[in-house]
Every structure is written in structure tokens, then in C-alpha cells.
Amino acid sequence: MRHRAQTVRLSRDTAHRKAMLRNMLTSLFLHEKIETTAVKAKVLKPLAEKMITLAKRGDLHARRQAEAVIHSHQVCTKLFGEAKTRYTDRGSGYVRIVPTRVRRGDAAPMALVELVSPGAAAEKK
Secondary structure (H helix, E strand, C coil): CCCCCCCCCCCCCHHHHHHHHHHHHHHHHHHCEEEEEHHHHHHHHHHHHHHHHHHHHCCHHHHHHHHHHCCCHHHHHHHHHHHHHHCCCCCCCCEEEEEEEECCCCCCEEEEEEECCCCHHHHHC
8 A cells, every 4th residue: 555655666766766866857957858758757847846946046055955966067057057047037837747659669658848948938928
């Protein structure tokens, strides 16, 4: 039974799951979009939102917290450099999940995880 269980395990042990999510976060901030399974995307989104919130805060403690999760120093510098200018007027919702296709080999639903562009709210209105 999984009563009140908070984490989605993704059929991996803890170390593998944490390493995979850290790699996915690093790739997301490096390329600004990645394609993965829908379940992994749903697990990744809150982590990415938290990293962008830390980058918006921008102090030394926030940088050290982000660098503890993100593998690359260059990616972390890029994130902290452009997050304040890119997301100043946005309170949350920095990451978008778009369903794309069904993977051919195992019929897993795939999704595109992408960072929201600064003018996305203006385009909707």
C-alpha cells in the first residue's frame, strides 16, 4: 500500500532517481526544453520551479542551494544571470509541460518540458 506516500518512485532506487532528476534539471536549463516521459515531466516540474525561484532570489545562500542540485557551474551561472530579468513579473508557472506523442517501443506517453518565454502571458491575452 502507498497510503500517504509523497514521492513518485519511477521504478528506481533513491540514488538513481535523484541523479536522474539532477541530470534532467541540468539539461532543461542548458537547452531550455527536453522531451521525456509524462510521469518524469510531472516529477521534474516542481524541482525546476524551485530552482528558478532560488535564482530569482539571487543571494549567496540561494546560489549554493541551487549548485548543490544542478551539476554544472556554467548552467547555474546562466540560470542566475537570466532568471531575474526573464521572470521578474511572473510569480510562478515558469515551466510548461506539453504532451507530444506516444513512444513507439513501449507506448509510453511523452511530453515536452520547456521553460516559459517572457512574453507568453502577453501572447495569451
